[in-house]
Amino acid sequence: MIGIIRVITTADADILSEHGKLIERRYGVKTVSACIPDQPYGIYDEATERQAVPKIVVLGQRLAMSGCRALVISCADDPGIDALRQQVPVPVIGAGSATALLAKGYGEPVGLLDIAAEPPRVMKQILGEQLVWHASPPGVTNSAEVMTPYGRKAALKSAREMVENGAKTIAFACTGYSTIGLAKVIREELGVTVIDPVEAEGLLARYAIKN
Amino acid sequence: MIGIIRVITTADADILSEHGKLIERRYGVKTVSACIPDQPYGIYDEATERQAVPKIVVLGQRLAMSGCRALVISCADDPGIDALRQQVPVPVIGAGSATALLAKGYGEPVGLLDIAAEPPRVMKQILGEQLVWHASPPGVTNSAEVMTPYGRKAALKSAREMVENGAKTIAFACTGYSTIGLAKVIREELGVTVIDPVEAEGLLARYAIKN
Numbered sequence: 001m002i003g004i005i006r007v008i009t010t011a012d013a014d015i016l017s018e019h020g021k022l023i024e025r026r027y028g029v030k031t032v033s034a035c036i037p038d039q040p041y042g043i044y045d046e047a048t049e050r051q052a053v054p055k056i057v058v059l060g061q062r063l064a065m066s067g068c069r070a071l072v073i074s075c076a077d078d079p080g081i082d083a084l085r086q087q088v089p090v091p092v093i094g095a096g097s098a099t100a101l102l103a104k105g106y107g108e109p110v111g112l113l114d115i116a117a118e119p120p121r122v123m124k125q126i127l128g129e130q131l132v133w134h135a136s137p138p139g140v141t142n143s144a145e146v147m148t149p150y151g152r153k154a155a156l157k158s159a160r161e162m163v164e165n166g167a168k169t170i171a172f173a174c175t176g177y178s179t180i181g182l183a184k185v186i187r188e189e190l191g192v193t194v195i196d197p198v199e200a201e202g203l204l205a206r207y208a209i210k211n
Numbered sequence: 212m213i214g215i216i217r218v219i220t221t222a223d224a225d226i227l228s229e230h231g232k233l234i235e236r237r238y239g240v241k242t243v244s245a246c247i248p249d250q251p252y253g254i255y256d257e258a259t260e261r262q263a264v265p266k267i268v269v270l271g272q273r274l275a276m277s278g279c280r281a282l283v284i285s286c287a288d289d290p291g292i293d294a295l296r297q298q299v300p301v302p303v304i305g306a307g308s309a310t311a312l313l314a315k316g317y318g319e320p321v322g323l324l325d326i327a328a329e330p331p332r333v334m335k336q337i338l339g340e341q342l343v344w345h346a347s348p349p350g351v352t353n354s355a356e357v358m359t360p361y362g363r364k365a366a367l368k369s370a371r372e373m374v375e376n377g378a379k380t381i382a383f384a385c386t387g388y389s390t391i392g393l394a395k396v397i398r399e400e401l402g403v404t405v406i407d408p409v410e411a412e413g414l415l416a417r418y419a420i421k422n
Contacts, residue, residue, distance in 0.1 A: 207313065
């Protein structure tokens with residue numbers, strides 16, 4: 001069983017488990033999802049990240065205690081990952097680091113499709129000079145906007161521009177792009193390597209537990 | 212199709228394809244294997260690595276031209292990886308970097324099971340301070356010795372010592388340990404996360420091509 005930590009508060013079981021369901025469908029493993037309390041808008045600045053970290057640690061400990069053999073922090077910023085790793089005896093995987101590590105493993109120049117003005121620190125740090133392009137579609141600044149028809153179209157346009165400029169790998173810096181299934185569209189339309197953060201975290205988690 | 216580059220010369224089709232077969236069986240993808248010419252003892256020092264690099268590039272170009280959508284350099288030292296990446300339009304994966312990147316993605320303290328006195332440079336560089344233990348079983352200095360009953364026993368003993376000292380992830384720095392199926396034994400006997408270089412390179416290659 002893989003424990004999936006969502007860093008946005010929701011009472012909607014479908015929204016809570018949407019990353020887990022993607023992982024289950026793709027990799028044939030079981031997941032259990034849990035979300036941090038009292039942050040309906042998730043993490044969007046340093047203050048909300050600071051608030052979230054102790055909650056992430058508590059959730060992770062609970063999931064590990066209940067038998068999860070790997071934990072996933074399903075957010076491209078890897079919030080709380082160092083703190084949680086110190087508290088649990090199982091591998092802790094972050095969406096951002098998993099995505100960046102796969103991109104690094106392929107060695108191609110990377111275009112990062114984001115929703116923020118700056119790439120997640122952890123992705124920037126892992127990719128170093130391999131991170132050549134960074135784009136956030138205009139008018140798309142949160143996961144909700146990613147999920148609109150406009151968001152989808154604008155994201156594909158941003159990816160296309162990075163590919164036209166030479167990007168050989170497109171990596172997502174927001175799990176919202178996973179939820180809308182954008183990877184498939186980019187692979188089909190642009191023919192480049194695409195790294196989807198929910199797929200990436202699932203890939204690593206599955207390898208850790210299923211042997 | 213995944214192109215597997217072996218950095219040891221062999222005319223034996225079974226030996227040539229043994230890494231490819233492991234990947235095919237595990238991940239359900241097709242592979243084609245090729246080996247560098249005129250190096251029956253493989254790469255064992257800087258001179259033999261320098262000799263091998265241009266051969267690896269030629270092989271990789273040929274495999275990419277013949278339709279491989281990802282290439283794997285199946286050796287924990289990632290020989291020739293930078294040179295090859297500059298010459299082909301597909302992802303190039305190295306056994307050493309793939310293994311180290313997965314270990315980094317789990318965040319656990321790593322024990323590296325090797326056959327050499329020093330860890331592969333690329334693994335050391337990726338893991339940094341996360342690389343805490345490094346062991347080569349006494350009397351085991353090449354892949355052939357790994358494959359003896361003594362080699363297998365000595366390797367398990369070295370892994371056990373690292374785990375007793377606190378290693379939570381055991382990563383292999385030699386693909387010979389993949390060939391003898393040591394990962395399964397360590398997982399069952401020691402219960403830690405194990406990263407096998409042929410499994411790791413296959414995992415990354417499969418994700419790049421099969422979506």
